[in-house]
Amino acid sequence: MSLGKDGYSLPRTYRRVSRAKDKARPELRKFGWDTLGYAENFTLLPLKDTIARVDGKSLSVDDFRRDYERPRIPVILTGLTEDWPAKEKWDINRLTKKYRNQNFKCGEGDDGSSVRMKMKYYHDYLLNNNDDSPLYIFDSSFAERRKTKKLSEDYQVPKFFEDDLFHYADHRKRPPHRWFVMGPARSGTAIHIDPLGTSAWNTLLFGYKRWVLIPPNAPRDIVKPMAHEKGKHPDEGVTWFHTVYKRVRSPAWPKEYAPIECRQGPGETMFVPSGWWHVVINEGLTIAVTHNYCSVENLHLVWPKTVKGRPKLSKHWFKRLAEQRPEVLDIIKAASDAPLYNINDSSSDSSSSSSSSDDSSDESELEDDRGGRCGTGSRKRQTDEKSTGCPEKMHHSLHSNFMV
Numbered sequence: 001m002s003l004g005k006d007g008y009s010l011p012r013t014y015r016r017v018s019r020a021k022d023k024a025r026p027e028l029r030k031f032g033w034d035t036l037g038y039a040e041n042f043t044l045l046p047l048k049d050t051i052a053r054v055d056g057k058s059l060s061v062d063d064f065r066r067d068y069e070r071p072r073i074p075v076i077l078t079g080l081t082e083d084w085p086a087k088e089k090w091d092i093n094r095l096t097k098k099y100r101n102q103n104f105k106c107g108e109g110d111d112g113s114s115v116r117m118k119m120k121y122y123h124d125y126l127l128n129n130n131d132d133s134p135l136y137i138f139d140s141s142f143a144e145r146r147k148t149k150k151l152s153e154d155y156q157v158p159k160f161f162e163d164d165l166f167h168y169a170d171h172r173k174r175p176p177h178r179w180f181v182m183g184p185a186r187s188g189t190a191i192h193i194d195p196l197g198t199s200a201w202n203t204l205l206f207g208y209k210r211w212v213l214i215p216p217n218a219p220r221d222i223v224k225p226m227a228h229e230k231g232k233h234p235d236e237g238v239t240w241f242h243t244v245y246k247r248v249r250s251p252a253w254p255k256e257y258a259p260i261e262c263r264q265g266p267g268e269t270m271f272v273p274s275g276w277w278h279v280v281i282n283e284g285l286t287i288a289v290t291h292n293y294c295s296v297e298n299l300h301l302v303w304p305k306t307v308k309g310r311p312k313l314s315k316h317w318f319k320r321l322a323e324q325r326p327e328v329l330d331i332i333k334a335a336s337d338a339p340l341y342n343i344n345d346s347s348s349d350s351s352s353s354s355s356s357s358d359d360s361s362d363e364s365e366l367e368d369d370r371g372g373r374c375g376t377g378s379r380k381r382q383t384d385e386k387s388t389g390c391p392e393k394m395h396h397s398l399h400s401n402f403m404v
């Protein structure tokens, strides 16, 4: 198809994209979206892949718990998508055809509202943009909307993550926990910790993502870009890979905060344990699904954060767990007796400090630090952590609401 003079194939894309951009990143209106020229000049340091990869088909749930989940060690699980319809169906052209007129969340307004775009316009944008840090689909309500919920039938929650204790809470009350994720080169997620002490799994169906994970005890100040490095994209993955990444790779980086890095490819499932800092950049078009969860292995971390950040939810959830999973009450009791500690040790989580028991703070504290999005719908992109009090994962980028 030939491109219009604005560079897009469809006549309305330019206006739809402009409207979304103005709402999601009004501060770029004057500065411009491609001013830094990253589409031409952005390069990543050469890959240093240091993560363990394990065949998910032959690994037992008990072994996963013992070797990775309990000790909180990141790992890539392979071979889990072989029976997923998504393996074939989550192809950009097929998705665009099937969900052409459906809106997907690709950003968040200053007021926390979702910025949405129809798939057909997003597809046009995806193929034809030169933005420094492009809009990124991070949609946490796809499984609840009539016309997009079939996406949730295209994949299966891997057995390792099936026992999500948040299932026992009323699904309308639980924090956002699953995201359909799609974006072009240079889109990604700023450094963050997922919200509420949850762990996450993130399965890539198409493309390649670069990940850097940094241990929970690393202080916030050293893992985040410095004030003078933030520029116009303070909360974007590209900025981190442009600034902090060099330090992480230098011999001066403290050994105790040694990162785990990798290039995740199609069919690979990343396990991000509770409390780990992580940052992601897409090397080209990627299509993924990610869930955050609470299991018997991280409940001791999730519980105190939920009490603090989502007090009403915690009461409701406690009742349900007492009825249906009484055996986990000992974990809750032990976690409640322990002094409230930050799972990040030195990297205190400012977001969780703003607690009050009213609904709004309840809502907003779901996330910890995901850098991603707040609000109720996005998971993971927060603009600035939890300090904004937003609970989702972080992104517009960070799963907005649910991440730390």
Ligand SMILES: O=C(O)CCC(=O)C(=O)O
Pocket (backbone or CB within 6 Å): 179, 181, 188, 189, 194, 200, 202, 209, 278, 280, 288, 290, 370, 372, 379, 380, 381, 393, 394, 395, 397, 398, 399, 403
């Ligand atoms: O795929 C990505 O961009 C990473 C997402 C992420 O870390 C999150 O949603 O918390």
Ligand SMILES: [Fe+2]
Pocket (backbone or CB within 6 Å): 192, 193, 194, 200, 272, 278, 370, 380, 393, 398, 403
């Ligand atoms: Fe995350």
